[in-house]
Amino acid sequence: MNTPIINIEHIARVYDMGGEKVHALRDVSLNIYPNEYIAIMGPSGSGKSTLMNILGCLDTPSSGIYNFKGLDVKQMDDNDLAEIRNREIGFVFQTFNLLPRATALKNVELPLVYSGISRSTRREMAITTLTEVGLGDRMLHKPNELSGGQRQRVAVARALVTKPSIILADEPTGNLDTKTGIEIMHLFQELWKRGNTIILVTHEEDIARHAHRIVRIRDGEVESDTTNSNPVYA
Amino acid sequence: MNIAESILLALDAVRAHKLRSILTLLSIAIGIFAIIGSGTAVTSLNNTISGQLNELGENNFYITKAPMIQTHDSWRKYRKRKPITYYQAKELQKKMTITDVVSMYNVTGGFTMKSGNYSTDPDVTLIGANEHYLVTANTNIEEGNPFTTEDVTMNRFIAIIGNDVAVKLFPGTNPIGQSIRIKNQQFTVTGLIKPKGSMMGQSQDNIVIIPIGSFMRYYADEWEQSVNIIVRPPAKDALSPSMDEAIGILRGIRNVKPWEENSFELQTNESLTQQFSAFTKYLDLFGLISGGIALLAAGVGIMNIMLVSVKERTREIGLRKAVGAKSNWILLQFVIEAITLCQLGGIIGIVLGFVGGWALSNSIGITASVPLLWVGVSVGSCTLLGIIFGGYPAWKAANLDPIDALRYE
Numbered sequence: 001m002n003t004p005i006i007n008i009e010h011i012a013r014v015y016d017m018g019g020e021k022v023h024a025l026r027d028v029s030l031n032i033y034p035n036e037y038i039a040i041m042g043p044s045g046s047g048k049s050t051l052m053n054i055l056g057c058l059d060t061p062s063s064g065i066y067n068f069k070g071l072d073v074k075q076m077d078d079n080d081l082a083e084i085r086n087r088e089i090g091f092v093f094q095t096f097n098l099l100p101r102a103t104a105l106k107n108v109e110l111p112l113v114y115s116g117i118s119r120s121t122r123r124e125m126a127i128t129t130l131t132e133v134g135l136g137d138r139m140l141h142k143p144n145e146l147s148g149g150q151r152q153r154v155a156v157a158r159a160l161v162t163k164p165s166i167i168l169a170d171e172p173t174g175n176l177d178t179k180t181g182i183e184i185m186h187l188f189q190e191l192w193k194r195g196n197t198i199i200l201v202t203h204e205e206d207i208a209r210h211a212h213r214i215v216r217i218r219d220g221e222v223e224s225d226t227t228n229s230n231p232v233y234a
Numbered sequence: 235m236n237i238a239e240s241i242l243l244a245l246d247a248v249r250a251h252k253l254r255s256i257l258t259l260l261s262i263a264i265g266i267f268a269i270i271g272s273g274t275a276v277t278s279l280n281n282t283i284s285g286q287l288n289e290l291g292e293n294n295f296y297i298t299k300a301p302m303i304q305t306h307d308s309w310r311k312y313r314k315r316k317p318i319t320y321y322q323a324k325e326l327q328k329k330m331t332i333t334d335v336v337s338m339y340n341v342t343g344g345f346t347m348k349s350g351n352y353s354t355d356p357d358v359t360l361i362g363a364n365e366h367y368l369v370t371a372n373t374n375i376e377e378g379n380p381f382t383t384e385d386v387t388m389n390r391f392i393a394i395i396g397n398d399v400a401v402k403l404f405p406g407t408n409p410i411g412q413s414i415r416i417k418n419q420q421f422t423v424t425g426l427i428k429p430k431g432s433m434m435g436q437s438q439d440n441i442v443i444i445p446i447g448s449f450m451r452y453y454a455d456e457w458e459q460s461v462n463i464i465v466r467p468p469a470k471d472a473l474s475p476s477m478d479e480a481i482g483i484l485r486g487i488r489n490v491k492p493w494e495e496n497s498f499e500l501q502t503n504e505s506l507t508q509q510f511s512a513f514t515k516y517l518d519l520f521g522l523i524s525g526g527i528a529l530l531a532a533g534v535g536i537m538n539i540m541l542v543s544v545k546e547r548t549r550e551i552g553l554r555k556a557v558g559a560k561s562n563w564i565l566l567q568f569v570i571e572a573i574t575l576c577q578l579g580g581i582i583g584i585v586l587g588f589v590g591g592w593a594l595s596n597s598i599g600i601t602a603s604v605p606l607l608w609v610g611v612s613v614g615s616c617t618l619l620g621i622i623f624g625g626y627p628a629w630k631a632a633n634l635d636p637i638d639a640l641r642y643e
Contacts, residue, residue, distance in 0.1 A: 053637050056556070058556060058636050058637050058640075059637060078560070078561055079560045079561070079562075082555065082558050082559060082560045082561075083558065083560075085555075085556060085557065085558050086557060086558020087558070091556050091557065093640070097549060097552075097553045097556075097640065099550060099553070101246060101250060110553075110554070110557055111557040111558055113239065114554075114557060114558040114559050114560075114563065115558065158557070162558075
């Protein structure tokens, strides 16, 4: 088997809440390989969000091993983490998190601004990516001029534009109606087919069923890690 | 991420909240207005003074009993000095070897000039002068003749009059050869001065010049009877030797003991300009202090608006961090935003200040000058203001935890 992008071994995450120790993650081990389509499931309070934050390098584990493409994330400082988020991880949020006063194009350009890519290259890359997600004709619209589905497509384009190693989607359909949700899931499927690695964080069975592998988290531990031999095609 | 981008972003943030941005800008503009306004007025004043002194003769030096510009406390010291008499001035003129041009004059105001049934307001300036005065005062004769050496030594009852006086006393007729009455003395008009216009709101043509001997005898005020002397050396390199010579001669004439300091003052254009600047610097200081206080208050406003802005944009900051913005870049972005805000206010203040200073200069009849130094000070202090008062909000933004920030409602 090829080498994993993400290699997590026995990680735990403890928060200190006013003297009281809260174990958000107790013992989680996970390998994620290139071009996997994986869903992380769990009810609220299961540690799912904490795991997602750690996977996304927004947070670091209290103990255990986290290797991202062979790099030890635990040893990284804030600037290193920012850099790895910039280059290797594309976030898609439930609430889209677009800059309201910027056009779709500007929103997609944002991560590239922090990569130090020249203005003209940036523009080119953003245009290409927006066209890929089917928004070639909406590039100069601001978020409030776009539908929910279109907004999420912009967000997906923003996640894709840096050509990251993984796309980390946190409840990407949570704020969308069923029909639009299915459209977005279709988009993820397309991205997976093109070779992207996708991590879907959700509590909805219907959504998780699109993935090829489902990891269930409960009480800060992996409850089950199964292959979905019959994924739904949107 | 470069500075230009941050500035564009900052301008966008200003546009997003027009009213509150404008209110903050305004407080900065007021501070800068005070600094630039007084700066413009002072620079204009200084330039006008040195320009006019140079017009009178670049190498002139002035001998007076006391300095022309005095500070409050030095007044007592000079009050005790004996006046420079007309006799002493004449002796000086006689003994000077380097130059012949020794102009002497004395001035009193508030005279009423009469001729026949016509009379002026009691506001005419009477000047007693010798034959060199017109040259050193940069005054030209339009009609008639200047005083000759003989006119002065003989104390002839003749007068050279300014245009304002001529218009009032001799409407429609040529004043040359006619007579005017100053108090009870008759003078024949032998010259008409080419009009000069007004300076600092005061007409320079409302004057009558008579030979200094008669002036000292009939019109010199008991307290103001000291003669003013202007010496014009033939060239710039003769200035210093002429001054040395004049000091030596005057010390002799006025019996100053070797160990005593001069009982009179010598001043050059340069020293006069310097003294004037020393005087106007208080005006500058006033502008700087009041402007500084206004800026300090504005700074608090800047900090407030920036704190609000950071709070409102918490999610945006979280997102920027999530997509790879380092803390330092967030810090820089918000500091630049604060600086941009300050500079916008600064630009408004500079424009208003210059317009204000220009209006003030205009109203007192001097040419306005741009106080480049103060423009620099303003730009600098706006930058500093942004850094100081934008620093803390920016630091707060930079240190937000991306997870909390993204979740912030």
